[in-house]
Amino acid sequence: MENFQEFQNKYFKISETSPSKIILFGEHAVVDGYPAISMAIDLKTFGTIKKLDDCSENCSEKYIKIDLQDLNEKIVIDISNDEEIRNFLNLDVNNIVKNVKYVVCAIKNTIKYMINNNKNKDIKILPFELILHSETPVSCGLGSSASAVLTTIKLVSKLLNKNLNLSNSEMAEIAYSVEKEIQGRASITDTYTVSMGGILEIINNEYITDDLNLNDNLVELIQTCNFLIVYVEERNRKTAELVQEVGNNPKKEEIFSKIGEIISKLKTCKNKSEFGNLMTQNHNLLKDLNISTQKIDEVVELGSKYGLGAKLTGAGGGGCAIILLDDEELRKQELIYNLKKIDVMEIFECKMYLNK
Numbered sequence: 001m002e003n004f005q006e007f008q009n010k011y012f013k014i015s016e017t018s019p020s021k022i023i024l025f026g027e028h029a030v031v032d033g034y035p036a037i038s039m040a041i042d043l044k045t046f047g048t049i050k051k052l053d054d055c056s057e058n059c060s061e062k063y064i065k066i067d068l069q070d071l072n073e074k075i076v077i078d079i080s081n082d083e084e085i086r087n088f089l090n091l092d093v094n095n096i097v098k099n100v101k102y103v104v105c106a107i108k109n110t111i112k113y114m115i116n117n118n119k120n121k122d123i124k125i126l127p128f129e130l131i132l133h134s135e136t137p138v139s140c141g142l143g144s145s146a147s148a149v150l151t152t153i154k155l156v157s158k159l160l161n162k163n164l165n166l167s168n169s170e171m172a173e174i175a176y177s178v179e180k181e182i183q184g185r186a187s188i189t190d191t192y193t194v195s196m197g198g199i200l201e202i203i204n205n206e207y208i209t210d211d212l213n214l215n216d217n218l219v220e221l222i223q224t225c226n227f228l229i230v231y232v233e234e235r236n237r238k239t240a241e242l243v244q245e246v247g248n249n250p251k252k253e254e255i256f257s258k259i260g261e262i263i264s265k266l267k268t269c270k271n272k273s274e275f276g277n278l279m280t281q282n283h284n285l286l287k288d289l290n291i292s293t294q295k296i297d298e299v300v301e302l303g304s305k306y307g308l309g310a311k312l313t314g315a316g317g318g319g320c321a322i323i324l325l326d327d328e329e330l331r332k333q334e335l336i337y338n339l340k341k342i343d344v345m346e347i348f349e350c351k352m353y354l355n356k
């Protein structure tokens with residue numbers, strides 16, 4: 001009879017979840033070291049992982065099976081021998097045609113992290129099946145990639161070593177390596193916000209959370225805010241393309257420093273209408289970076305008319321906008337009525353997500 005851990009692995013699935021995120025201020029500028037303020041939200045990605053029996057028809061065959069239900073994509077990775085394992089760990093995920101590179105890269109980088117950090121000297125790559133499903137619309141600016149990647153990292157690290165507890169920042173470090181490897185240019189915003197939870201301020205690609213005394217009044221003010229998240233339209237480009245495009249924009253420095261000025265004004269922000277105003281000002285600067293769309297701008301206008309302010313969130317190119325609601329229920333209903341009139345895709349009322 002196998003020992004208890006082998007018994008657990010053999011018969012029980014491991015389940016994990018991760019939140020998503022909104023960027024309140026500073027997307028794109030944060031990639032070049034300017035500040036950003038982000039918040040984890042309670043739209044979650046759910047994942048399970050289960051050890052596969054060592055023996056299928058032929059006992060020498062071992063596979064990693066991945067089922068990405070939201071993308072309707074399935075992929076099988078051969079780990080039957082050392083050579084196949086070496087090929088997988090040295091894989092250039094950007095050569096993968098299928099839309100599975102984030103999750104495949106997350107599996108690869110987690111295994112390499114554990115080997116390189118001696119988290120598990122005699123790491124045995126077990127054959128397993130990993131299944132993911134998310135509440136977060138894919139590729140719309142809410143950090144769906146970071147949420148899928150973090151969920152994968154939690155699952156794989158737990159399966160390969162049940163007693164191992166990677167810290168939130170270790171998992172965020174692995175997740176950031178995935179987004180960098182795939183996007184080329186990336187900040188820690190999405191991956192650290194999804195991993196740490198709560199509200200984060202990112203400066204020079206370092207993060208400050210409320211435990212590391214983020215500006216208290218700002219945290220208190222944000223915690224009194226109610227945001228509507230509007231999935232306006234499908235994006236026409238992926239984050240990787242948008243980030244590269246902005247990186248090549250000759251006006252980026254001038255625009256990024258103005259975004260930085262907006263964020264410094266936040267520190268002395270006294271109320272929600274000032275906060276909302278600064279959001280709209282940030283949006284207008286993102287428009288100057290050519291990453292907004294006509295429909296996103298329409299939603300931002302409605303958000304300023306019936307709410308306290310609005311901006312696109314995430315990489316842009318379509319996707320989502322966030323609207324700061326004022327406290328009047330009637331204005332919120334008029335806002336939602338007018339949003340539905342212009343046929344937005346989805347409207348979410350989300351709360352800040354705090355790690356337990």
Ligand SMILES: Nc1ncnc2c1ncn2[C@@H]1O[C@H](COP(=O)(O)OP(=O)(O)OP(=O)(O)O)[C@@H](O)[C@H]1O
Binds near residue numbers: 068071102239
């Ligand atoms: N639920 C999911 N299951 C598997 N892979 C996912 C899932 N959600 C996102 N992904 C991967 O992430 C990619 C989208 O990442 P991308 O960074 O372009 O969008 P995003 O993270 O939603 O937006 P942003 O980075 O602006 O917040 C998808 O093409 C897919 O490869």
Ligand SMILES: C[C@@](O)(CCO)CC(=O)[O-]
Binds near residue numbers: 190
């Ligand atoms: C556009 C960007 O600033 C946020 C994407 O959600 C890219 C990044 O920070 O890696």
Ligand SMILES: [Mg+2]
Binds near residue numbers: 143144145190239
């Ligand atoms: Mg992303």
